[in-house]
Amino acid sequence: xxxxxxxxxxxxxxxxxxxxxxxxxxxxxxxxxxxxxxxxxxxxxxxxxxxxxxxxxxxxxxxxxxxxxxxxxxxxxxxxxxxxxxxxxxxxxxxxxxxxxxxxxxxxxxxxxxxxxxxxxxxxxxxxxxxxxxxxxxxxxxxxxxxxxxxxxxxxxxxxxxxxxxxxxxxxxxxxxxxxxxxxxxxxxxxxxxxxxxxxxxxxxxxxxxxxxxxxxxxxxxxxxxxx
Numbered sequence: 358x359x360x361x362x363x364x365x366x367x368x369x370x371x372x373x374x375x376x377x378x379x380x381x382x383x384x385x386x387x388x389x390x391x392x393x394x395x396x397x398x399x400x401x402x403x404x405x406x407x408x409x410x411x412x413x414x415x416x417x418x419x420x421x422x423x424x425x426x427x428x429x430x431x432x433x434x435x436x437x438x439x440x441x442x443x444x445x446x447x448x449x450x451x452x453x454x455x456x457x458x459x460x461x462x463x464x465x466x467x468x469x470x471x472x473x474x475x476x477x478x479x480x481x482x483x484x485x486x487x488x489x490x491x492x493x494x495x496x497x498x499x500x501x502x503x504x505x506x507x508x509x510x511x512x513x514x515x516x517x518x519x520x521x522x523x524x525x526x527x528x529x530x531x532x533x534x535x536x537x538x539x540x541x542x543x544x545x546x547x548x549x550x551x552x553x554x555x556x557x558x559x560x561x562x563x564x565x566x567x568x569x570x571x572x573x574x575x576x577x578x579x580x581x582x583x584x585x
Contacts, residue, residue, distance in 0.1 A: 364393040371399040378406035381438065383430060389415040396422045405431040408438030409462060416447045423455040432464035439472035439505070440464040441490060449478040456484045459503075463491040468501045469524060476509030485519040492526040494576070501545035502526035502573060508546070508563055516544075517566045527576035542573030 365387065367373070373384040380386070383406030387394055394413060401410045409430030413420060422442070432440035441462035446452050452475065459470045469490030473480055482504070492500040502524030506514050521543045546563050 365389075365395070367396045367399050369398060373399070373401045374403045376404045376406075378404075380406065381408050382406055382412035382443070383409045383432075385411045387411070387413045387415070389413065389418050391417040393419045394421070395419075396425050398424050400426045400428075402426065402428045402430065405433055406438075407434055408432055408443045409440040409464070410442055412438060412443045414445045415449055418449060420444065420446060420449060420452045421455075422453065422457050424457075426458045426460075428458065428460045428462065430462045432462075432467055434465060437467060438464075439468035439470065440492075441470045442472070443468070444471075444473045444475075446473065446475040446478040446480070449475070452478055452480040454482045454485055457486075459485065459487045459490065461489045463493070464500070465493055466500070468492045468505045469526065470501070470503045472501070472505045472507075473514070474507040474509070475512040475514070477511035478513075480506070480512070480514045482514070482516045483518050488520065488522045488524065490524045492524075494527045500526045502542045502575065504544045506544075506546045506563060513562045513564075514546070515564045515566070516568050517564075519568045521568065521570045521573065523572040525574045542575035543570045 376384050384401045384404035394415065404410055409432045410427045427441045430440050432438050441459045444452065452473070462469050469492035470487045487503045490503050492502045494500050503521045508514055524542050526542045526545070
């Protein structure tokens with residue numbers, strides 16, 4: 358789905374489930390140029406593809422996901438997509454995940470739960486439960502179990518009043534060993550230094566407040582890995 362200067366809404370107890378894609382989002386793929394993209398009171402589950410649940414690539418506009426569940430989705434290849442929710446946001450004043458449950462998603466070689474790459478955008482994750490997701494590793498250098506944020510020039514990420522628990526990163530298919538030295542079981546967060554170089558005058562901020570991060574596991578990395 359491609360949208361420009363439009364509004365795309367998935368609301369009213371909608372369900373996107375049991376879909377398979379040989380390409381980007383198994384459940385849904387959105388390429389947006391200035392559009393408003395909203396999901397509310399909906400469920401995205403049991404989908405499979407390079408990115409299992411939802412893949413959103415957006416320039417300008419707005420992204421709001423509220424009161425919804427993203428669960429049991431699979432990212433099947435070593436393409437750089439998340440199994441649950443994958444967002445790339447540029448020049449977006451508002452990217453919100455509010456009261457979203459992201460659970461039991463699994464990536465063969467990548468990010469299990471949520472991946473958000475943002476530049477010159479404001480990201481808020483509040484009242485969310487990101488748990489029991491798995492980012493396995495075959496050859497990827499960086500994987501995240503629960504939440505992976507990559508914050509570029511002018512980007513801000515705030516995580517508050519949320520629960521990030523029992524996620525795993527970096528394990529191979531046996532679940533006992535792994536490949537890489539750089540993974541985050543619960544949260545893996547990078548700022549612009551790792552995303553193409555810093556831009557003078559444009560700061561990157563990652564804030565975690567009143568949030569439980571517990572019971573996460575990573576091979577060769579940390580439960581919480583922050584690189585600035």
